[in-house]
Amino acid sequence: MEITLLKAKLHQATVTLTELEYEGSCAIDSDLLAAAGIHEYEQIHIYNLNNGERFTTYAIQAEAGSGVISVNGAAAHKANKGDRVIICAYARLSSHEVANFKPKLVYLDQVNDANFLKGDQPGQGTLLQAEVVLGVTHALQLLE
Numbered sequence: 001m002e003i004t005l006l007k008a009k010l011h012q013a014t015v016t017l018t019e020l021e022y023e024g025s026c027a028i029d030s031d032l033l034a035a036a037g038i039h040e041y042e043q044i045h046i047y048n049l050n051n052g053e054r055f056t057t058y059a060i061q062a063e064a065g066s067g068v069i070s071v072n073g074a075a076a077h078k079a080n081k082g083d084r085v086i087i088c089a090y091a092r093l094s095s096h097e098v099a100n101f102k103p104k105l106v107y108l109d110q111v112n113d114a115n116f117l118k119g120d121q122p123g124q125g126t127l128l129q130a131e132v133v134l135g136v137t138h139a140l141q142l143l144e
Helices: 030-036 073-078
Strands: 002-014 017-019 026-029 043-048 054-062 069-072 084-094 104-108 114-118 128-133 136-141
Touching: 002 030, 002 069, 017 073, 026 030, 030 054, 030 104, 030 114, 043 073, 054 069, 054 073, 069 073, 069 084
Parallel strands: 002 104, 017 069, 026 054
Antiparallel strands: 002 084, 026 069, 043 054, 043 084, 104 114, 114 128, 128 136
């Protein structure tokens, strides 16, 4: 049996741009994609906290360190610049893979800098504080 689980989440990202006249997709800062483990062209689900819209599209890379979250094409009708969104990717896993699987969760501030990461790094289950240095996100485990 296969089970669909949350694979990755960019929590409370801020939409920086909407472009209706674009072929589609959601452009996301490539550093954020890497931190969450979301691949370019991977299907993503976007949940708009401002208006309740929920929609599916795919991720494309925006410039590293830019903080860009651009909702493009028809999906631009479902978000506005400044809206807070949750961006999720899901994976299908076999029942035996589920026991050891942990999603990568990236918590963002209002300018799309990673504040906290929670993922498959050592110490899973402990929030990791993220420090952004020269556009590269490094995780530092918080002392309990």
